[in-house]
Amino acid sequence: MTAAVASARRRRLGVDLAGSINLIGSLIKYFSVAFALPVVVALWYGETPWPFLVGGAITAVFGGMLELVSVGKERIGAREGYLVVSVLWLLVAAACALPYLIADEPQLSRPIDAYFEAMSGASTTGASVLVDIEGLNHSLAMWRQFTAWLGGLGVIVLAVAVLQRLRIGGRHLLQAEAPGPELDSLAETVRATARQFILLYVALTVAEIAALSIVGWTGLDDRMSFYEAVGHSFSTIATAGFSTQARSIEPFAAATQWVIVVFMILAGTNFALMYRAVLRRTPRPFARDEEFRVYMFFVVAGSAIVCAELLSENIFHGAAAVRHAVFNAVSMMTTTGFASADFNQWTALTALTLVALMFVSASAGSTSGSIKVVRHVVIYKVLRRELEQTLHPELVSPLRINRRVLDERAVRSVIAFALIYVGTFALGTLALLLDVARTDVSVSAFDAIAASASAIGNVGPGFGLAGPMGSFAPYSDFAKGVLVTLMWLGRLEIIPVAVLLTRSYWRN
Amino acid sequence: MRIIVLGAGQVGTTIVEALHDEHDVTVVDMHAERLSTLAHRFDVRVVEGNGTSRRVLQEAGVARADLMIACTSRDEANIVAALFVKKLAPETQTIVRTTDVEYLEIWRERLLEVDFIVSSELETAHAVSHVIGVPAARQTDVFANGQVQIVEFDVEEQADPEVVGPALRDARIPRDAKVAAIIRGGEMRLPRGDERILPGDRIIVIGSPQAAREWSEIMAGRSQRVEDVVIFGAGRIGTAVARLLLDEGLGVRIIEADRERALVVAEELSGARVYNATGIDPEFLDRERIDAAKAAVFAMRDDPKNYYAATLAKLHGVELTIAIVHDSVSMEVFERAGVDIAINPRALTAEEIVRFAHDPRTQQVAMLEGDRYEILDITVRDSSALVNTPFRELPMTGSLIGAIVRNGTAIFPRGDDVLLPGDRAILFAESSRVHDVEKAL
Numbered sequence: 010m011t012a013a014v015a016s017a018r019r020r021r022l023g024v025d026l027a028g029s030i031n032l033i034g035s036l037i038k039y040f041s042v043a044f045a046l047p048v049v050v051a052l053w054y055g056e057t058p059w060p061f062l063v064g065g066a067i068t069a070v071f072g073g074m075l076e077l078v079s080v081g082k083e084r085i086g087a088r089e090g091y092l093v094v095s096v097l098w099l100l101v102a103a104a105c106a107l108p109y110l111i112a113d114e115p116q117l118s119r120p121i122d123a124y125f126e127a128m129s130g131a132s133t134t135g136a137s138v139l140v141d142i143e144g145l146n147h148s149l150a151m152w153r154q155f156t157a158w159l160g161g162l163g164v165i166v167l168a169v170a171v172l173q174r175l176r177i178g179g180r181h182l183l184q185a186e187a188p189g190p191e192l193d194s195l196a197e198t199v200r201a202t203a204r205q206f207i208l209l210y211v212a213l214t215v216a217e218i219a220a221l222s223i224v225g226w227t228g229l230d231d232r233m234s235f236y237e238a239v240g241h242s243f244s245t246i247a248t249a250g251f252s253t254q255a256r257s258i259e260p261f262a263a264a265t266q267w268v269i270v271v272f273m274i275l276a277g278t279n280f281a282l283m284y285r286a287v288l289r290r291t292p293r294p295f296a297r298d299e300e301f302r303v304y305m306f307f308v309v310a311g312s313a314i315v316c317a318e319l320l321s322e323n324i325f326h327g328a329a330a331v332r333h334a335v336f337n338a339v340s341m342m343t344t345t346g347f348a349s350a351d352f353n354q355w356t357a358l359t360a361l362t363l364v365a366l367m368f369v370s371a372s373a374g375s376t377s378g379s380i381k382v383v384r385h386v387v388i389y390k391v392l393r394r395e396l397e398q399t400l401h402p403e404l405v406s407p408l409r410i411n412r413r414v415l416d417e418r419a420v421r422s423v424i425a426f427a428l429i430y431v432g433t434f435a436l437g438t439l440a441l442l443l444d445v446a447r448t449d450v451s452v453s454a455f456d457a458i459a460a461s462a463s464a465i466g467n468v469g470p471g472f473g474l475a476g477p478m479g480s481f482a483p484y485s486d487f488a489k490g491v492l493v494t495l496m497w498l499g500r501l502e503i504i505p506v507a508v509l510l511t512r513s514y515w516r517n
Numbered sequence: 518m519r520i521i522v523l524g525a526g527q528v529g530t531t532i533v534e535a536l537h538d539e540h541d542v543t544v545v546d547m548h549a550e551r552l553s554t555l556a557h558r559f560d561v562r563v564v565e566g567n568g569t570s571r572r573v574l575q576e577a578g579v580a581r582a583d584l585m586i587a588c589t590s591r592d593e594a595n596i597v598a599a600l601f602v603k604k605l606a607p608e609t610q611t612i613v614r615t616t617d618v619e620y621l622e623i624w625r626e627r628l629l630e631v632d633f634i635v636s637s638e639l640e641t642a643h644a645v646s647h648v649i650g651v652p653a654a655r656q657t658d659v660f661a662n663g664q665v666q667i668v669e670f671d672v673e674e675q676a677d678p679e680v681v682g683p684a685l686r687d688a689r690i691p692r693d694a695k696v697a698a699i700i701r702g703g704e705m706r707l708p709r710g711d712e713r714i715l716p717g718d719r720i721i722v723i724g725s726p727q728a729a730r731e732w733s734e735i736m737a738g739r740s741q742r743v744e745d746v747v748i749f750g751a752g753r754i755g756t757a758v759a760r761l762l763l764d765e766g767l768g769v770r771i772i773e774a775d776r777e778r779a780l781v782v783a784e785e786l787s788g789a790r791v792y793n794a795t796g797i798d799p800e801f802l803d804r805e806r807i808d809a810a811k812a813a814v815f816a817m818r819d820d821p822k823n824y825y826a827a828t829l830a831k832l833h834g835v836e837l838t839i840a841i842v843h844d845s846v847s848m849e850v851f852e853r854a855g856v857d858i859a860i861n862p863r864a865l866t867a868e869e870i871v872r873f874a875h876d877p878r879t880q881q882v883a884m885l886e887g888d889r890y891e892i893l894d895i896t897v898r899d900s901s902a903l904v905n906t907p908f909r910e911l912p913m914t915g916s917l918i919g920a921i922v923r924n925g926t927a928i929f930p931r932g933d934d935v936l937l938p939g940d941r942a943i944l945f946a947e948s949s950r951v952h953d954v955e956k957a958l
Contacts, residue, residue, distance in 0.1 A: 403792040403801060405776075405783045414784045 023517040027079040029089045033097055034075025040101055041069035046155055047108065051148035057112075061152065064107035071104075091505040091514070094167065098497055101163070102128040105156040112149055116140065121486050128493045130156030132500035133164060133376055135250025135346035135469030136492065138482045142255045147236065150253050154240040158214065161247025161376040164500065165206045165280060206280045209287070210246060210376075217242035217272045221265060230262035237261075245272045248376045250346025250469040256478050257348040258336070263328075266336050266349050274308065277343030277371025299411050300372050300383040307382065311338040311366045318358050325350075342366040344378040346469025346477075353476030360472055364459050367466045378467030378499050380430055386410065387423045429503055430465070433495070437461035440491045448485045450474070460484075464495035519543075519582045520874065523568035523598055524589030525551040527845060528614060528637075531867035532586060536874060537561055543577045546589075568598045571605070579606050586870055588614040596620065599631045612870050616753055625664065627925070633873050638757035640865040641841060645758045646765060648839055648858050649746060649812050664927035665920045665943050666729040667697075667892050670736045672718045677735040686710035691731035693929040694724025695919045697945035698890065705890065705947060707917065721890075721945055723919020724929060726764070733766045745770055747810040747835070749796045749826050750817035751782040754841055754862060758814055763788040770810070772796040774817075796826050799833070808834030815840040815856075820847040827856045891946055895958050899938040903957055908934050916946035916954045 044065030051058040106127035109117040117123040122138045129136045130153060139145070145153065218238050225233030237253060244251045254260055258269060275283070282301060285294045295301050316334035319325045325333050336349040341363045352359060370379030390408045398404055408415045441457040444450075452460070456473035460481075463471045470477040474484075481489065498506055508514050518540045522529050525546035536542055537559040545564045546552050552563040566573035568587065579585065585602045587595035592615045599611040612633045615621060624634045672681055679689045685696065685708055696708040700719040706712055714720055722732050745768030748755050759769045759782075769789040773779040776793050783791035794801050796817075807813070813835045815823035820842055827838045839858045840851050851859035897904065903911060908918070909932035921928050922941040928934065936942065936958075946954050 401792070401805065403772075403794040403805075405779045405791040405793045407780065407784045409787060412787065 023088065023513075023515055024092060025086075025089050026092075029092045029096075030075050030079040032089070032093050033100065034072045034077075034079065036072070036093075036097055037075065037100055037104065038069055038072030040104060040159075041065045041072065043155070043159055044068070044108075047148045047152040050151045051146075054147040056146050056148045058148070060108040060112035061148070063111050064104070067107055068104040088514070091508045094501060095506050095509055098131060098163075098501060101159075102131040102493075102497075105131050105152075105159075108149065108152055114145065114149060116144065116482075121489050122482075125481065125489045125493055126153065127156060128496050129469070130249065130251065131160040131163070132467050132496040133157055133160040133247045133249040133344075133378065134464060134467040134496045134500075135244065136464060136471075136475070136481055136496070137251070137469075138480055138484075138489065140255070140480045140482050142253060145253075151236070151240055154243040154251050154253065157247045157249030157251050158243035160500075161249065161276075162207065162210060164247070164376045165210050166203045167501075205284055209280055209284055213272065213275060214242050214246045217245055217268070220268045220272070224262070224264045224268055229264040232261055233265050241269065242272070245269055245345065245347070246276045246376065248273065248276045248343050248345045248371070248378070248467070250340065252347060256351075259349055259351070259478075263332055266332060269347065270336050270339050273339050273343045273345050273347070276345070277304070277339075277375050277377045279372040279374035281374050282372070297411065299386060303386055304372055304382045307342060307366070307369050308335075308339055311342055311362060311369070314338075314362050315359050318356055318362075322356055324355055337363065338366055341468060342369055343371045343375075344466050344468045346463070348470060348477030351476060351478045353472055353478065360455070360459075364462055364472075367462045367468050370466060379465070380427060383410065384423050384427060387415065387420060388427055391420060391424065426502065426504065429507065433498055433503055434461050434465050437465060437491055437495045441488055444485055444488045444491070447487075450483050450485060450488075452484070460488075460492065461495060464492040465499035467496060467499050518584060518874075519578065521545065521574075521577050521579060521582045521585045523585070523587040523595065524614075525555050525563075526588075526590055527863040528588040528867045528870075529586075530555060531864055532588060532870055532874075533559055533561060535867070535871040540874075543582075545573060545577050567594075569594050569601065571601065574598070574601065574605060579609060582606065582609050584610045584612065584874060586612045586614075586874065588612075588866070588870065590616075592617050592620060596629065596631070600629075603630050612873060614866055614870065618757060633870075635866050635869045635873075636757075637862040637866045638753050639761075640869055641754050641860060641862040642757040642761040644860050644865055645814055645839055646761050648860075649762070649767070649837070664725065665922065666724060666726055667919070667943075667945075668722050668724075668729045668732060670720050670722065670732065672714055672716050672720060672736065674716045676716065680735045681714045681716060684711050684713055688714070691724065691728040691735075694722055694728030694732060695917065695929065697721045697723045697917050697919045723892075723943060723945065725927065728929075730764055733764075744768060744811045745809070747772065747807060747813045747830075749813065749815045749823070749830075751778055751791070752816060752818060755814070755816035756782055756785070758816060759786055759789050767811075770805070797822075797829055799829065802829065802833045810835055812837035812839060818843075820844050820851075824851060824854065824856065827851075828854070831855060889947065893942075893944050893946060893954065895942050895944065895955060897936055897938055897940045897942055897958050901936070901938070901958050903936050904938055905935050908932050908936075911936075912957075916944055916950055918942045918944040 044061045047061040048058040051061065102124060106123040109123040109126060110120065116139050117126055125138050135157065142150070221233055221238035221242060222235055224230045225235070225238060240253050252258060258266055279298070279300065282294050282298050286292055312335040315338050316330055319330040319334055333350045337352050340347045344367065352363060368380055369385065370381050371377035373381045373383045387408065387410065394406055394408065397406065408420055438457050438461040441452065441461055442454060445452045445457060451474065453473055456471060456475065460471035460475055463469060475481045481492065484492070520536060520540050520542050522532055522542060522544045525544050525548070529544065529546070533542055533544060533555060543562040543564060544552060544555055545566060545568045547565070547567055549565050552565055555561060556563045564573060564577045566576070568574065568589065579602055585599065587598045589595055595613045595615065599613045602609050602611055610632045612635065613631045615634055615636050616638060618636050618638055620629065621634050621636045621639060623629050624631055690696065696714070698721045699706045699708055699712060699714060701715070701717070722729065724732065746762055747770045748759050749772050751759070751771050751773035755771065759771055762769050763786060771782055771789050771791045772794050773782060773791065774795045779791050779793040782789070792805065807830060813827070813830045815827045815838065817823050817826065823840045823842070827840050831838055838856050839860060840856045842848055842851055842859050842861050845861060845864065848859045848861055908930045911918070918930065920943045921930060921936065922943065923937065942958060944954065
């Protein structure tokens with residue numbers, strides 16, 4: 010009888026719950042493999058591998074159990090995708106938090122702090138509640154960097170394989186331009202596309218590790234050991250911004266900073282575009298791509314504004330001003346969140362510019378977060394058309410990106426996404442401000458705005474206490490909860506989660 | 518010559534009218550009444566039936582025919598008939614009328630086994646463009662079905678400095694194009710490597726359509742053209758006209774009453790401004806300042822509607838009105854009633870077909886600068902002394918070969934290429950030298 014009731018209920022439900030749980034379970038199970046890397050690091054440095062072995066075991070067992078309780082070969086469809094993606098990120102973050110708790114790291118001993126740090130990694134945000142990052146041992150610090158890299162990997166798969174199919178924010182029609190014939194044959198399936206991009210992701214990481222190692226070996230930067238090279242490469246390509254140093258990239262030499270600038274820009278570039286350029290061995294796709302050109306424009310414009318201000322306010326001089334302006338503008342824009350200097354101490358104009366760049370962000374199809382350049386381009390074109398049509402009501406003008414006509418439905422969902430993004434950001438700010446009024450943490454209105462923008466945009470640092478050299482540690486537990494939620498929402502581009510909140514999602 | 522004409526509609530009738538005196542013509546059509554009208558007017562044999570049927574084609578005498586002209590209003594029927602004829606009687610030449618430019622493109626790529634294809638749309642578009650005349654880039658003539666274009670430019674200050682100014686050997690000249698002549702102060706200069714193109718010159722370029730477009734861009738420089746043409750009706754003809762005018766660097770506005778169609782055209786032609794409007798709303802015409810247009814083309818389906826819209830546009834101050842007419846009777850009505858130019862696509866198509874039918878090796882000749890220079894289309898004789906001579910060794914005699922058409926394909930020769938017997942050389946020459954050139958080839 011109970012079985013009949015259960016099956017009747019299941020039939021009334023529009024979502025295949027068992028199938029979703031099954032898939033989540035099996036993905037979590039595979040995720041446990043990731044714990045192998047910190048174990049190796051721990052053994053190499055003579056540290057204890059137990060936090061990772063235990064964490065990995067718990068993860069594997071938990072995933073396996075989820076699989077077991079939902080036996081059956083349910084096939085999941087697009088509808089279940091929203092649920093799987095949303096829950097998966099929460100659970101992966103939980104798995105990432107396990108070693109912090111098991112290792113009994115004093116700075117992360119409270120579950121909310123451990124979860125904040127883990128979600129910050131898994132969502133490639135790079136915000137931290139740590140005050141003394143150098144206090145972590147090698148394996149735990151590397152695990153922190155690695156979670157960010159894994160998050161970025163997930164994002165790439167999410168971006169190319171999932172969000173596109175779920176038609177999030179008009180993304181399905183925004184993939185740069187139609188892949189060329191060579192690419193078509195290679196990318197017949199989503200799986201193949203995902204594999205190509207993962208390959209590119211790994212290649213970029215290896216390239217950065219090599220570049221940074223060379224900087225270290227040639228003595229251009231004495232601090233850049235192989236360990237640091239790996240750790241920072243993980244964090245750069247994922248556009249996360251975790252550093253093994255409390256003062257981020259500041260202690261490293263100029264050469265290191267420039268190398269990281271290049272890789273941040275690459276990490277913020279559409280992977281489909283990069284793949285095409287690599288495949289055809291020509292940089293021409295970049296020059297032709299509308300989004301890439303606007304992206305470059307903002308990199309230059311943002312850097313120029315910051316640079317001019319740094320020079321005129323005598324904060325830095327000459328080459329240093331250029332370097333710090335470019336580094337921090339690119340870092341904020343690509344939603345990485347590294348800092349080459351404490352921009353918290355700069356002027357109001359630089360602060361505003363950097364926060365504005367968080368909203369500009371980088372390209373679709375990259376690991377960066379936030380709204381993304383292509384959506385800004387679409388919105389700009391929509392507005393221009395609206396103005397034009399007030400003068401010429403009969404004008405028929407389809408919107409084009411890279412000469413391809415955009416479907417009006419995609420245009421609408423881009424606008425909807427931008428609105429929902431800004432709305433969520435505003436709500437987040439409000440929640441932080443209400444919390445500030447309740448507690449006595451010294452957070453200004455601008456700091457709250459920056460923190461909310463930074464979290465939902467998966468950038469990392471904010472201003473004030475939570476500046477690039479500071480930490481979110483002083484924030485209340487409630488505020489940390491708000492920020493964790495924002496990071497999670499931002500990473501999934503909000504809509505999958507928002508869809509779960511609608512009644513019709515659950516109805517048959 | 519024995520000629521079979523498929524289709525006794527307007528195009529067919531015009532063709533029969535032109536050919537029946539000198540040739541032995543058989544007309545095939547599915548409608549008996551059309552055939553009897555035709556048989557009544559001209560001395561032709563008629564066969565009733567479907568031109569795509571083997572029995573009908575054999576009955577029409579395809580085996581002994583020299584030429585088959587498929588000019589029904591149905592593209593596919595025309596093509597099927599022509600392909601069929603090639604199999605039944607390989608010696609018979611075939612001409613196909615199409616309303617779809619795409620078939621023309623396919624044919625140019627030699628994917629259709631047809632000797633000659635005429636597209637009504639393209640013929641019409643060329644006629645319209647000819648009437649409007651683009652001042653900075655005058656398209657003087659088109660050879661080999663549009664594969665070779667001869668374009669004349671008045672070089673202005675805003676032209677691309679990478680081409681205008683430096684010596685020709687350093688200038689960034691588009692591929693598949695040759696500067697045939699530079700005319701400066703009334704004197705022609707042959708474009709040697711050390712010669713330069715300068716503002717104020719008039720140049721003549723022979724090249725592929727793509728190269729001609731690139732040249733237009735080079736000549737236009739960064740300055741935007743203000744002139745525009747308004748096209749009423751975005752059917753096949755309207756779209757073909759729009760595309761050609763856009764290619765020639767003109768601004769194009771299209772007015773289409775059907776919303777879906779307007780959207781399709783707007784998506785297809787990114788350079789055009791498309792309006793979803795009827796075109797007969799006076800308020801709309803005023804608001805969009807229709808009088809600012811250099812010309813208006815009326816390409817809607819209905820002749821009376823075109824007539825009404827053209828008259829209205831005239832009232833609103835459009836200087837040049839060009840109407841596409843579908844009924845041959847309308848021609849006269851239109852021109853009498855104040856429409857500046859009436860163009861009948863069917864008549865154009867028939868003319869073009871007749872031209873080919875009369876003599877497939879017609880030498881097209883165009884005059885430039887009054888009659889001082891000529892563009893010639895000469896077929897190279899077997900006995901020409903210049904056969905097998907590399908181009909760089911050809912004598913410079915005040916003439917220049919811009920392109921050769923070999924087996925129907927245009928080649929834009931480089932220094933190593935050689936002339937072969939049977940090549941059609943498209944060349945530019947001073948009129949006084951034409952005789953020598955003809956003799957040499």
